[in-house]
Amino acid sequence: MxxxxxxxxxxxxxxxxxxxxxxxxxxxxxxxxxxxxxxxxxxxxxxxxxxxxxxxxxxxxxxxxxxxxxxxxxxxxxxxxxxxxxxINVTSFFRDREAWDQLAAQIIPKIIATKQPNEPIRVWSAGCATGQEIYSLLILFAEALGIEACLQRVRCFATDADEAALLQARQATYTSQDIIGIPPELLEKYFVQTKTGYVFHPELRRTIVFSVHDLTHNAPISKIDLLVCRNVLIYFNPQAQASVMARFHFALKNTGFLFLGKAESLLNSKQIFMPVNLTQRIYVKRQRLELDDYLSISPQPHEQQATNLLVIQNYLWENAFETSSCAHLAIDANSCLLYFNQQARTLFGLSYDDWKRPFQELELAKLISFNTFIKALRSRGKLTVLKNVEWTTQEGIKHFDIEISSVVTTSKHLLGATLTFIEKNDYQQLNEELESTRLELARVSKILEKTKSELSIAYKELESAHKELEIVEAFCM
Ligand SMILES: C[S@@+](CC[C@H](N)C(=O)[O-])C[C@H]1O[C@@H](n2cnc3c(N)ncnc32)[C@H](O)[C@@H]1O
CATH class of the missing domain: 1.10.155 (Chemotaxis Receptor Methyltransferase Cher; domain 1)
Known part of the structure; x- marks a missing residue:
C-alpha cells in the first residue's frame, strides 16, 4: 500500500x-x-x-x-x-425559520382545507438526514390538527441515502445543541428530556416510516400532499436535478406542494411546478403542461426499452466474461489492469488489490515478453497469438495459447487490450508434441531420402569410373 x-x-x-x-x-x-x-x-x-x-x-x-x-x-x-x-447531512430543526413560519401559516392550512375531516395526509421528507426536518413537519401538523387527529391522519415518510444518518433519525434523541431552533413551548410539548438527551414524542414518532432511498435511482413515493426536499438538490448536477424533479412531479397529488431549500430554485428546470411563495421556495404541481414539459416527465417506452435491452446485453456479456472457462483480462490504454474474470483470479492469483496495477508489475506478465506485449498493443485492432507458452505453478507446468487483441475506436484511438489465455490440457499438449515430432520426423526422412539419392548417384558415378579404369587398363596391357 x-x-x-x-x-x-x-x-x-x-x-x-x-x-x-x-x-x-x-x-x-x-x-x-x-x-x-x-x-x-x-x-x-x-x-x-x-x-x-x-x-x-x-x-x-x-x-x-x-x-x-x-x-x-x-x-x-x-x-x-x-x-x-x-x-453532507448538516441539518437542524426549523432550518431557515421564516420559511417554516410561512409553511405553517399558508400551506398546511390549505392542505387541511382541501381534505375531508378524516382523510389521510401524506408527507415526505426526502433527504431527511438525522430527522430534524420530519420532526419539525410533524410538530407543525400536530399544532394545526391537534395531536390526536395528527396521529390518526398524518402519514410521514422520511428517506435518505445515508443509512447512518437514518439510524440517528429513528432514535429521535437530540442533544441540547440540536434543539436550539425549537421554540421553548414546542420543545416542552413534543420532547421529553432524558439522561440520553431530548426524545421526540414516541407516539407521534410512530407515524413516520424511515427508509433508505436514493433520489436519483429509486422510484418515488406516491400520492404525497407535501414533499419537503431541502438542501439536497444543490449537490446534484443539472441532469440529476431534472430527473429528480420529474419524479417529484409524479410523487405529488395534483394539489400537492413542494418545499425546497433556500438556495434551491427551479429556474433551470422545466415549468412543471408553479411558485406559490417564490421567496420561501414553495411550489405547487402544475397540471396543464406544455407538450415539451409533458414529454420531459413522461416515461419514454422506446428509450426505456432500449436502455433495458442495453442493461440486459451488458449483463449477459459480463456474465459470459466472468464465467468463461478461459482466463480473460482487459487492460486500459496505460496498460493497467481493468477487468479480470474468475478463471484469471484462480489461475494467476489476481485479487481486487491488483485492480489498476500496471500489467508489467503482475507476475503473469512474465508470460509475455515486453517487446511482444508492446507490439501487440500497437497492432491497432489486430490479433496477436502466442503459441504454447509455458507457466510454472506450484501444481506443475501449464501451457497456454495467449491471444492479445488491442481494442481501438473507429478513429483508431487505442482504448486498451483484451488478453485470453487458452489453457491446454495434457491430451492437447501431447497431441501437439506428437504433431511436432511427426513433422520433425518427416523433415529428417526427407533429408535422408535426398542423401540416399545423392549417394546412389555418387555410387553410379564411381561404378562407371571404375569401368572406364578397367578399359584403360586392358588397352595398356
Ligand atoms: C444537507 S442535508 C439536508 C438535510 C435536510 N433536508 C435539511 O435541509 O436540513 C442533505 C441530505 O441529503 C442526503 N442525500 C444526498 N444524496 C442523496 C440522494 N441521492 N438520495 C437521497 N438523499 C440524499 C444526504 O445524505 C443528506 O442527509
Whole structure:
C-alpha cells in the first residue's frame, strides 16, 4: 500500500478548480465506488464532490487520488467515512425559520382545507438526514390538527441515502445543541428530556416510516400532499436535478406542494411546478403542461426499452466474461489492469488489490515478453497469438495459447487490450508434441531420402569410373 504522506495542497487545489477537465484518476475512484461498493456518485456536482473527497484525503494525509483509491481498497471502513462526508447531512430543526413560519401559516392550512375531516395526509421528507426536518413537519401538523387527529391522519415518510444518518433519525434523541431552533413551548410539548438527551414524542414518532432511498435511482413515493426536499438538490448536477424533479412531479397529488431549500430554485428546470411563495421556495404541481414539459416527465417506452435491452446485453456479456472457462483480462490504454474474470483470479492469483496495477508489475506478465506485449498493443485492432507458452505453478507446468487483441475506436484511438489465455490440457499438449515430432520426423526422412539419392548417384558415378579404369587398363596391357 503506497500512501504518500507529503501533502501537496497546490496540486489538490488545482484538481478542485479544474472541474470541467476529466481527471482519469478521479474517474477511476468514482468507478471503483460505483462498481465495487455500489455507490454511484456520478450524479453529484463535480466541484463539491471533489472538494469533499479532497478534505477526506487531507484528513488522512493522502495527496493523490491513486493512493487514496489504494487506501480505500485496503481499509473497508474508509468507504463509510467517505460517504458520510460526501453526503453532507448538516441539518437542524426549523432550518431557515421564516420559511417554516410561512409553511405553517399558508400551506398546511390549505392542505387541511382541501381534505375531508378524516382523510389521510401524506408527507415526505426526502433527504431527511438525522430527522430534524420530519420532526419539525410533524410538530407543525400536530399544532394545526391537534395531536390526536395528527396521529390518526398524518402519514410521514422520511428517506435518505445515508443509512447512518437514518439510524440517528429513528432514535429521535437530540442533544441540547440540536434543539436550539425549537421554540421553548414546542420543545416542552413534543420532547421529553432524558439522561440520553431530548426524545421526540414516541407516539407521534410512530407515524413516520424511515427508509433508505436514493433520489436519483429509486422510484418515488406516491400520492404525497407535501414533499419537503431541502438542501439536497444543490449537490446534484443539472441532469440529476431534472430527473429528480420529474419524479417529484409524479410523487405529488395534483394539489400537492413542494418545499425546497433556500438556495434551491427551479429556474433551470422545466415549468412543471408553479411558485406559490417564490421567496420561501414553495411550489405547487402544475397540471396543464406544455407538450415539451409533458414529454420531459413522461416515461419514454422506446428509450426505456432500449436502455433495458442495453442493461440486459451488458449483463449477459459480463456474465459470459466472468464465467468463461478461459482466463480473460482487459487492460486500459496505460496498460493497467481493468477487468479480470474468475478463471484469471484462480489461475494467476489476481485479487481486487491488483485492480489498476500496471500489467508489467503482475507476475503473469512474465508470460509475455515486453517487446511482444508492446507490439501487440500497437497492432491497432489486430490479433496477436502466442503459441504454447509455458507457466510454472506450484501444481506443475501449464501451457497456454495467449491471444492479445488491442481494442481501438473507429478513429483508431487505442482504448486498451483484451488478453485470453487458452489453457491446454495434457491430451492437447501431447497431441501437439506428437504433431511436432511427426513433422520433425518427416523433415529428417526427407533429408535422408535426398542423401540416399545423392549417394546412389555418387555410387553410379564411381561404378562407371571404375569401368572406364578397367578399359584403360586392358588397352595398356
Ligand atoms: C444537507 S442535508 C439536508 C438535510 C435536510 N433536508 C435539511 O435541509 O436540513 C442533505 C441530505 O441529503 C442526503 N442525500 C444526498 N444524496 C442523496 C440522494 N441521492 N438520495 C437521497 N438523499 C440524499 C444526504 O445524505 C443528506 O442527509
Amino acid at each position: 503506497s500512501t504518500q504522506i507529503h501533502l501537496d495542497n497546490s496540486f489538490l487545489c488545482k484538481q478542485v478548480e479544474d472541474t470541467d477537465e476529466v481527471n482519469p484518476e478521479f474517474e477511476a475512484l468514482l468507478d471503483y465506488l460505483k462498481y465495487n461498493r455500489g455507490c454511484d456518485l456520478t450524479s453529484y456536482k463535480r466541484s463539491s464532490l471533489i472538494r469533499q473527497v479532497h478534505k477526506q484525503m487531507q484528513s488522512i494525509n493522502i495527496d493523490t487520488y491513486q493512493s487514496y483509491l489504494e487506501y480505500l481498497q485496503g481499509h473497508p471502513q474508509e468507504y463509510l467515512t467517505l460517504v458520510d462526508r460526501v453526503l
